Amino acid sequence: QDRVFSGIQPSGGLTLGNYLGAMRRFVDWQDRGLKEGFETIFCMVDLHAITVWQDPAALRRQTRELAAAYIASGLDPEKSILFNQSQVPEHAQLAWIFNCVARMGWMQRMTQWKDKAGKNSQNASLGLFAYPALMAADILIYHATHVPVGEDQKQHVELTRDIAAKFNHDYGQDFFPLTEPVIEGTATRVMSLRDGTKKMSKSDPSDMARINLTDDADAIANKIRKARTDPEALPSEAEGLEGRAEARNLVTIYAALAGTDVDSVLRDFGGRQFSEFKPALGELAVEKLAPISTRMAQLMETPNEIDRIIGRGAEKAREIAEPILKDTYELVGMIRS
Ligand code: AQP
Numbered sequence: 001q002d003r004v005f006s007g008i009q010p011s012g013g014l015t016l017g018n019y020l021g022a023m024r025r026f027v028d029w030q031d032r033g034l035k036e037g038f039e040t041i042f043c044m045v046d047l048h049a050i051t052v053w054q055d056p057a058a059l060r061r062q063t064r065e066l067a068a069a070y071i072a073s074g075l076d077p078e079k080s081i082l083f084n085q086s087q088v089p090e091h092a093q094l095a096w097i098f099n100c101v102a103r104m105g106w107m108q109r110m111t112q113w114k115d116k117a118g119k120n121s122q123n124a125s126l127g128l129f130a131y132p133a134l135m136a137a138d139i140l141i142y143h144a145t146h147v148p149v150g151e152d153q154k155q156h157v158e159l160t161r162d163i164a165a166k167f168n169h170d171y172g173q174d175f176f177p178l179t180e181p182v183i184e185g186t187a188t189r190v191m192s193l194r195d196g197t198k199k200m201s202k203s204d205p206s207d208m209a210r211i212n213l214t215d216d217a218d219a220i221a222n223k224i225r226k227a228r229t230d231p232e233a234l235p236s237e238a239e240g241l242e243g244r245a246e247a248r249n250l251v252t253i254y255a256a257l258a259g260t261d262v263d264s265v266l267r268d269f270g271g272r273q274f275s276e277f278k279p280a281l282g283e284l285a286v287e288k289l290a291p292i293s294t295r296m297a298q299l300m301e302t303p304n305e306i307d308r309i310i311g312r313g314a315e316k317a318r319e320i321a322e323p324i325l326k327d328t329y330e331l332v333g334m335i336r337s
Pocket of ligand 1: 007008009010011012015017018020021022148149150151152153187188189190191199200201202203204
């Protein structure tokens with residue numbers, strides 16, 4: 001039986017990268033799940049967010065904002081399970097077991113660890129190092145079979161398979177599924193507007209590097225106008241984007257927002273200068289994002305209602321997670337009485 005799980009960290013304002021690479025695709029999965037009869041589970045991973053410092057008041061606000069963004073993007077709490085990670089304690093409980101299954105060397109190879117800990121890794125939190133084991137627990141506590149993610153999370157989902165395989169081997173049972181990362185769509189890696197070789201990220205120190213889901217029309221248009229580009233006109237075929245990371249990024253964003261592909265965008269804009277393309281992209285981005293930010297703002301006016309929705313989601317999630325944790329403890333040899 002298929003089951004889909006994914007999550008996003010409430011670690012700051014959401015970006016266009018989170019929307020195109022993750023959220024928008026979660027909605028497609030929700031609809032597919034309804035048609036084909038499988039469950040879809042989406043989470044605000046607050047335990048992951050605190051692997052780097054989060055101000056408590058900001059974390060609360062960002063968690064509610066992420067819930068609002070999920071709903072505003074089209075996730076329906078009646079159709080998908082929508083909840084907050086720390087409200088389902090089974091995630092952390094299974095993560096401990098996985099901390100004992102996963103090997104130090106596996107974690108050390110993770111590029112996210114290397115990028116985020118940087119040269120000063122002695123000062124990074126232990127939680128940041130163990131991040132992928134908690135992520136494996138998020139997925140496997142539901143026996144999820146498919147995890148839609150952006151390109152950057154592929155390595156972590158592959159590690160989830162390694163953890164599942166080692167657990168199954170060590171305890172002699174085919175217990176956890178070998179989950180598939182699902183990386184599909186036009187914009188699986190949206191890049192920074194200031195540097196086409198860096199991922200667009202909510203924690204980038206420069207706000208001009210990203211489009212936030214809460215940016216207003218002027219801010220969106222301004223950021224796109226100021227986005228770094230080269231002086232050439234747009235090519236008429238995709239091969240012409242080779243070695244032009246910034247140009248490729250803007251064309252890819254256009255294609256993803258318009259629901260088309262890069263070739264078709266270049267058919268329309270090939271030979272045109274950025275001075276023509278950028279305003280068109282700005283207009284399209286505002287058209288697609290404004291309804292989401294408006295709906296988010298409405299939802300944020302009633303935080304108690306958001307809390308009620310995610311509390312109900314957590315109850316539903318626990319109904320699945322509890323028995324799986326119980327069986328896991330059983331396999332490991334822990335007494336439950
Ligand atoms: N730039 C991106 N392009 C495509 N997909 C992206 N995702 C993130 N950035 C891009 C996808 O969004 C989902 C949630 O990511 P996350 O917030 O849990 O963690 P992250 O990947 O570390 O995202 P950020 O924005 O870079 O957060 P910070 O700055 O806090 O680390 C994932 O599916 C991810 O692939």
